Amino acid sequence: MDKLSILTFMLMPGISRGSVYKIWKQFPVINNVNEIFEALHAVKLPAIKPPEKDFVQSKYEEAFDIITQTEASGIQCIPFTDEAFPDSFREIPDPPALFFIEGNIDLLYHHSSMAVIGTRIPTPYLDEVGEKIIRKLKKEGFSIVSGLAIGCDTLAHAFALRNRAKTVAILPSGLRNVYPRVNRRLAERILSERGLLLSEYLPDARADKYQFIERDRLQSALADGVLILETDLQSGTMHTAKFAEVFGKRLACLISHPEKYWRHIQLEGNLQLIREKKAFAINSSTALQEFIHRVKTDIEEKRMEENLKRAF
Known part of the structure; x- marks a missing residue:
């Protein structure tokens, strides 16, 4: 699961970092908007109604813009699936799904x-x-x-x-x-x-x-x-x-x-x-x-x- 997919999930109402980890355990490889949509409809998340395809697409595009603009300005986005994600964060009970650094x-x-x-x-x-x-x-x-x-x-x-x-x-x-x-x-x-x-x-x-x-x-x-x-x-x-x-x-x-x-x-x-x-x-x-x-x-x-x- 890449940072674009993770940020797309995080932009959706009701989806927490814990929800992202739950999705990842069932769908570790997600690389495009169709796979995000399929995962949201397959994984049971409490109190979250599976979104429409157009909504998922809009969040995917929003996530793409955020990553593109921030990285152009010198800010890096590091998801938990990246080797750059520090072990000190992996080891805690409630780790970030991603974070930004400069x-x-x-x-x-x-x-x-x-x-x-x-x-x-x-x-x-x-x-x-x-x-x-x-x-x-x-x-x-x-x-x-x-x-x-x-x-x-x-x-x-x-x-x-x-x-x-x-x-x-x-x-x-x-x-x-x-x-x-x-x-x-x-x-x-x-x-x-x-x-x-x-x-x-x-x-x-x-x-x-x-x-x-x-x-x-x-x-x-x-x-x-x-x-x-x-x-x-x-x-x-x-x-x-x-x-x-x-x-x-x-x-x-x-x-x-x-x-x-x-x-x-x-x-x-x-x-x-x-x-x-x-x-x-x-x-x-x-x-x-x-x-x-x-x-x-x-x-x-x-x-x-x-x-x-x-x-x-």
Whole structure:
């Protein structure tokens, strides 16, 4: 099933990425509009009435135009059937059916990466310590994954750029409609410094509420570890933490703050995750080094397992 067929399915009302995978299992080879039409009438999808041929044709043409125009502008569309689709996405319970990228595609495969995320209203303490953390991660060979949101995400990307670390921004909107608007210049800087922008939404798509949670799962999926700078209990960062737990990724929370910050709402999520033993406590440079060591050990063990599988 090629990307044109997959995008055609995704453009149809009521068809989710899960539906696309269901169709693919029964019809792995679909390469034209007639085969799409036949598959839609053969596969039982709940609450979806099989469409008319003219409607399928119109969606096929729409998908063709989207792919042609976006690829002409430097955006790549990568479906799950492509060898370029990263294993880190294949391994999660709810993988994308396809996604769009702009920039340095090598960052999806050949770099150790750390998701550095947090609240949209960070404390001033992060101005002091945030850059030190990013600088350390860069020195240890990590690229920085975040979500381009205002606050901690912005700091993570900006500190990465300042220290010449590679960075990946995973968006809750389309790549041609960067959200938030205030960070469009930052997105341009990421691209100019050979970073990467990634989204599973159509290039012109707006950021809807549910898409933030979906974006959070991809942050945890792509990264080898997750480091929370600050988060309150209601922040979307807690979704990323939950996905890290589900995906078996190591999670750490920063709590090296001076005592005057300990009652701030921005630390409530950090402290709860540590109390529940779901996150490693980063309370010193030594603790940060230990967390990095553990993530690197996980990466090496995973590579060894993959090499053994290839050998047999």
